[in-house]
Amino acid sequence: MSTDMLSKDYKMLDLDQKATAKEARRAYHRMKALYSEGSLATYSLMTAEQRDEMLNDIERAYMRISRVIDSQLPTPESPVSPEDAEAPVPHEQGESIGAYLKRRREDLGLTLRDVAAKTRVRTTYLEHIENERLSDLPAPVYLRGFVLEFARVLGLPDPESFTAGYLELLDEEDV
Amino acid sequence: MTSLIPDTSDNPSPRIWAVGGGKGGVGKTVITANTAISLAQQGKRCVVLDLDLGGANLHTVLGIPDPDRSLSDFLSRDVNSLAETMSPTPYPNLYFISGSRAILEIANPKFSQKEKLIRHITSLDVDYVLLDLGAGSAFNTLDFFLSADEGILVVLPEPTSVENAYHFIKAAFYRKLKKATRRTGVAEAIDRAMEEKVARGIQSPRALINNVLQINPEAGHALEEEVRSFKPNIIVNQARRHDDHELGTDMVQACQDYFGINIRNLGHIDESDSLREAVRLRKAVVDAFPVSSFTRAIHSIVRNLLEAREGST
Secondary structure, three states: OOHHHHHHHHHHOOOOOOOOHHHHHHHHHHHHHHOOOOOOOOOOOOOHHHHHHHHHHHHHHHHHHHHHHHHHOOOOOOOOOOOOOOOOOOOOOOOOHHHHHHHHHHHOOOOHHHHHHHHOOOHHHHHHHHHOOHHHOOOHHHHHHHHHHHHHHOOOOOHHHHHHHHHHHHHHHOO | OOOOOOOOOOOOOOEEEEEEOOOOOOOHHHHHHHHHHHHHHOOOOEEEEEEOOOOOOHHHHHOOOOOOOEHHHHHOOOOOOHHHHOEEOOOOOEEEEEOOOOHHHHHOOOHHHHHHHHHHHHOOOOOEEEEEEOOOOOHHHHHHHHHOOEEEEEEOOOHHHHHHHHHHHHHHHHHHHHHHHHHHOOHHHHHHHHHOHHHHOOOOHHHHHHHHHHHOHHHHHHHHHHHHOOOOEEEEEEEOOOOHHHHHHHHHHHHHHHHOOOOEEEEEEEOOOHHHHHHHOOOOHHHHOOOOHHHHHHHHHHHHHHHHHHHHO
16 A cells, blocks of 8 residues: 555545554544534535545545554454454443344444444344344344344454354343 | 724724625524624624615614615715714614615626725725625625625525535635736636636636646746635524524534635524514614524624634734
């Protein structure tokens, strides 16, 4: 990757080249929000296509920056790098598996609707999955596919074992 | 008309702050009046000039009757200098020039009249002149905005108001470019770039400059210089929700990304009841409610404007 391109990426997110992963993530969220569909500051500035293009540019810039930051860190933390499969699912202390999904999704700046568009799973189900509203979830045979898609879209390191872990939760709860 | 407070400014000609905004009813007049009082309270001698011709009511906000003398007397040459149209206000250091009967003359002033007015404004013997511009982005409004040391746009956290503000910024920018090209001779490059608009898909000032840079690098650099010297300020008024507080910084970023224009966010003013209450008391808010959130916001805006000057010189 050319350094020229990378410096453009940093400029795109209005970031310092020495930015930490956390700063990069915050800048990325800010820019995503600024150029999202309902944004007051940009709604009159651009057409739908220009907006999509801008969001794509932001996405790509963040991905490239994340890779650079990750490569400098001993423990990769970037969400959008499934190839770093050796990283275990970093559950935060006391965080439930559904809450983890939600946090991961929000870290990526994705709305439930964004995820629904990519997974073709209805937002209500995605929401139930995040909230572990087990009684409202579909039969395990469907649920497995839903969770798997969800995990893939979020770029989780090992979607399969994550899904298995999620389904175990159901067994524990005896549903 | 002399003040007891000595003039501490090094610069003999006053700083001009012009307050505009694409839309009517966004609070330009209230903000202009209170900003002027805040400056006057700090010992700066100020004049507020009411150029809001559709609805000149600056005097009401200052809590005074419409004075006999107005801008109209100057434009019709009943008086020889603009200074003669200045009226005192209840606030020490603060003077007022009414625009209320000047509607016809200034709605469509001749170029020479406008130039003369601007010349007289810059030779007033005060520290600051605040212009309360009318709504809209007519050429005259833009010219007064551009002639000021600081142009200030008032924006409400509403889609229409934000859209109008962008429209104003763009219109002011093109107006400035057009005036600059008379001097630098880049008009031809701009015209050519604009003609190719459809083919090259020019939509933003930044794209225009990039295009001119390709056609004529020298002209392009001259334009870039113009962009650098164009730095309008924004104030987000009547903020209600937490998101509204972010609007200013969001607009700064969007203008940079999309237009390639630097704007400065002066801060936000929360919606409050003190405004209505102050008008009822026939007083300005910063005077009637010195510890209100509105007053604090105005003082902070004035501080930012004063610091902006230090930063830019």
